[in-house]
Amino acid sequence: MAKYKNGIQGSFSGKIGNMVGANSRGVHYMRSAGKTSKVPSEAQQQNMKIFAMVMNWLKPILKFINIGFQMETDGKTPINRAVGLQLKEAVISDEQGLRINFARAVLSKGILLVSWIREILLLADLILSIKWENPADSVYSSDDDKANFIIYNPVKEKFVVFEQAVKREDKMVELQLPADFSGDSVHCWMGYTSADGKMVSTSVYVGELLVS
Template sequence: MARYKNGINGPVSGKIGNVVGATCRGVAYLRGMPESNAAPTQKQINQRLKFALVMGWLKPLLNIINIGYQILTGHKTAMNRAVSYHLKEAVTGDAPDYGIDFKKAVFSRGELLVSWILEVLCLVNAVLNIKWDNLPASAFSSDNDKASFIIYNPAKESFVTFENAALRGDKEAVLQLPGDFAGDNVHAGMHYVNVEGNAVSTTVYLGELTLPA
């Protein structure tokens, strides 16, 4: 409850939105409406299930999200922006069996240019070899841009991240995944962060990959 000092229109009386104005012993107060005890609707329950799914799925990537969504935050946090995007674009399935479509997952959104992916090789011992080519250098594409990779293993419900694993100018990265990923299908994504850390590219989906057993 907050005490209200009269403005040019005098004390507030009655309900305005979720706020109620009242006067007690000559003192004007503003107070919030009491919360409803009504049971949540099925739509509300479903939305909560989706939110919990997305929030839990993205939580291990907090550091990457904070960088990847930094220029879009506004009055929201980077994670709030990422959760909002994935709720709208990446959740699949029907209640209560929701899932996330990794092909639509975006961990970084920005104006740096992406590269052409030439080849993604799945090698023995859970190694990925990724090769790419670049556009000519510009304000949005520098050989010093740092490449990061996000690998997700659905069977193990586990992320592996490789932040700043290579430079754009290297045109190649070799990633050693955990040994127990051998034989599994994984999803992979890639993005760039500039040297200053204040500009990023949008995530590029590298595909669903089968690692040799």
């Protein structure tokens, strides 16, 4: 219990709320009570580890994430929305360890309609060819929507982003992969941004391909 001396304007000893009153060599002083540190539980430590893994994975494509997760109005930042979605949909923790299921990863989220992948081929000189079919033209699917492609190489831990590579109406694209990707398996996603940049589609996982 705290004790006042000389009324409310005077000194006190003990603790009131988060303030502590004390006396040292006749000098009265107050200080904030120290905070008790709690050691995170095993579950909390695991959650922090998972969160850090996903955050570090997405950081290299933060610019794309800021566009791809711009549409929601929940008060969160685009990167926090993106991380939260991966935690819910794409993180695996089992006897093989902690990892991301790339086929379930979502790198943009929005209302534009997606296209149907018709063909994905690796051509000579590390050219990745992708062909698709579009839904009927509408407010959610316009010929001038811009197609974006993200390639991820887990061996090199490297992303390559092709922003606004072609228009939706082109129905095909040829992407030049880096020379050092040769011999590695890569994962590919596709998504759209409207011509004015205000709308996006939810990304589509195109597939995994061995670059040879």
